[in-house]
Amino acid sequence: MDLREGSEESMWKQLIEGLPGTTEEVGAAIRNTLMAAGHLHLRYPMSMESYEGIACRLGTIVLRSDVKVDLDRAHRQEQVRNIRGRGGIYSPSPLDLHADPNADLVSWYCVEQEETGGPMLMVDMGNLEEHFSAEELAILCKVELWSPARKSEAEPEILTPTPMLSRKNGRYKLFYASWLLRESYDNDAAIALEKFARLLKHMEETQLITLPIKKHDTVFIDNGRMLHGRGALPETSKRHLVRFYLRAA
Numbered sequence: 001m002d003l004r005e006g007s008e009e010s011m012w013k014q015l016i017e018g019l020p021g022t023t024e025e026v027g028a029a030i031r032n033t034l035m036a037a038g039h040l041h042l043r044y045p046m047s048m049e050s051y052e053g054i055a056c057r058l059g060t061i062v063l064r065s066d067v068k069v070d071l072d073r074a075h076r077q078e079q080v081r082n083i084r085g086r087g088g089i090y091s092p093s094p095l096d097l098h099a100d101p102n103a104d105l106v107s108w109y110c111v112e113q114e115e116t117g118g119p120m121l122m123v124d125m126g127n128l129e130e131h132f133s134a135e136e137l138a139i140l141c142k143v144e145l146w147s148p149a150r151k152s153e154a155e156p157e158i159l160t161p162t163p164m165l166s167r168k169n170g171r172y173k174l175f176y177a178s179w180l181l182r183e184s185y186d187n188d189a190a191i192a193l194e195k196f197a198r199l200l201k202h203m204e205e206t207q208l209i210t211l212p213i214k215k216h217d218t219v220f221i222d223n224g225r226m227l228h229g230r231g232a233l234p235e236t237s238k239r240h241l242v243r244f245y246l247r248a249a
Helices: 006-017 023-037 048-058 071-079 134-142 187-206
Strands: 039-042 059-068 095-098 105-112 120-124 144-149 158-163 165-168 171-174 209-211 218-222 226-230 240-248
Touching (some): 023 039, 023 048, 048 059, 095 120, 120 187, 218 226
Antiparallel strands (some): 059 240, 105 240, 120 209, 144 158, 165 171
């Protein structure tokens, strides 16, 4: 959801200008928006301090990352990976649509941006029940992907088997990245995964959300519902986002 014009922009402007006294109110408004739409692109500029204060109201910040092209860091990151050859936050290579590991919510604050943009790309996968039978959903709940984590950039990556689909508070939560699929699955899982891949391709072709992020914009997403990515960036890109992984409050 892009809140920019009319009464919606006025509401967010009033909330943000009232910080820090209204930080709780802003957090509640963002939670309600994420429940309804899965994402929020807030184009009213705010400070980094206000952004972090709001993020803390949404949940516990479990990881802070600087998302920017850095070829040296990209090379070092690749050396400690168990699954190599995939994109990353320091690489200029494109990132296909995916969910991030170990986060309920993901948010970004744009510190710097290119003149021509560098949009964020998303699809809303919050309606899987409309495309899959109960039996197919049960199969996808048993499909496991590798979830990567490490304690520091210098330490080897640890891969943990994680369900592609889980159910929480009456809603399905999706974890997916094509490069984290395991090498093989049984026949039922393979058929369900093939159907999911077709659906994702169709959604990307027909319902892709493009967010042209500008300096001091913020974006918040439900990481169990929205898949996100971006196109390739130049190696000299100055695009710099601060990303938070959040465990929901």
